[in-house]
Amino acid sequence: MPTSPNDEDPQDEARPAAGREEAAETAGQERPEARLARAVRVAEQALIEFEIAVETFRVEVENFSRLHHQRLGPMYARLDELDARIAEARAAKTGDPEDLRKAEEARSVVMPMPGVDELFHDWMDGDGLSPEASAMLTDQPVRPPKRVRPTEEARKLYRDLVRRAHPDLAQDETERTRRDEFIARVNAAYGRGDEAVLRELAEEWEAGPVAPQPELSEADELYARLEWLSHRKELLTEVAQDLEESAIGAMLRMAPDDPDHLLEEIAEQLLGEVSQREAELAALVQ
Incomplete structure (x- = not known):
């Protein structure tokens, strides 16, 4: 249990202050470079953790963007086509x-009407409708499109590898180059959600050359290192902000724990809009 100042032993006040003064004097003899070196190490670790978080979010945004386009892209295309046809029918x-102008404008931004194969993506083959497509037409549960989502173990391996092999921990250009190339392979494997490759990379790094221990340098070099770390953090902050402010990033923030359910809700909304547009078009062409 933490103690308050009032709980201190009264005998402490009677003890000679020599010990405390000696400890304070010893602490006061610490070189400024040592304090700077600690600050650099703390800043390095903080930057690595931040970069891990940014890269993890980037992969999530990329995967969600791919799934969003795969599942909802044809619906958006159909809505655009229906809007163009409605404008043309009205004109x-x-x-x-003015109606003619609007019709031309609507048509100019529309891609060709997606065919059945596009609407069903890979749910249709040479043998006809796949089981997933049949389920979709009969209101049965449909297997969602394949999605790359790293497992928790893959995330753990990725974070551990980045913490150990991050290029910012290198003390010379040769070591930095080696780490840069290795981390590029780590990022690629994580982006694919390839847990097996991440394990192999972990074993490879474990067997590789041991990075040299950081050596304290002069104050000006340490200050330069801190400045570089600060600049790197600013760049990562901009990247993170761009990701968060993107359309897909905003959607992920709305449902970080269940983005698939959010896609289902959007799909239902789009299907409703398609039905409304089709009814409007039918009324115009009667």
Whole structure:
């Protein structure tokens, strides 16, 4: 249990202050470079943890963006096509120059109407509808499209590898180059969610050359190191901000624990909008 100042032993006040003064004097003799070196190490570790967080979020955004495009892209394309057809039907009825202009504008931004194969992605093959497509048409549960999502073990391996092999821990250009190349392989494996390769990389790093221990340098070099670390953090902050402010990043922030459910909700909303547009178009062409 933590003690308050009032709980201190009264005998402490009677003890000679020589010991405390000696300890204070010893602490006061610490070289400024030693304090700077500790600050550098703390800043390095903080930067590495921050970079891990940014890279993890980048992979999540990339994977979610891929899934978003795969599942919802054809729906957005169909909505655009229906909007163009509605505008064209309205312009054909009224002949109004403004309606004609709007119809041309709507058509200019529309891609071709997605075909059945695009709407079903890989749910249709040479033998006809896949089981997933059949389930979709009969309102049965549908297996979602394949998605790359690193397992918890893969995330653990990734974080450990980055902490140990990060290029910022190198003390010379040769070591930095080696670490840069290794971390590039680590990032690629993590982006694929390849836990087996991450394990192999962990074994490879364990068997590799031992990085030299950091050696205290002069104050000006330590200050330069701190300045570089600060600049690197600013760059990463900008990257993180861009990711968070992107459309996909904003969607992930809305449902960080269950992004798949968010996609399902958006899909339902889009299907409702498609039905409304189809009804509107049907009324115009009657």
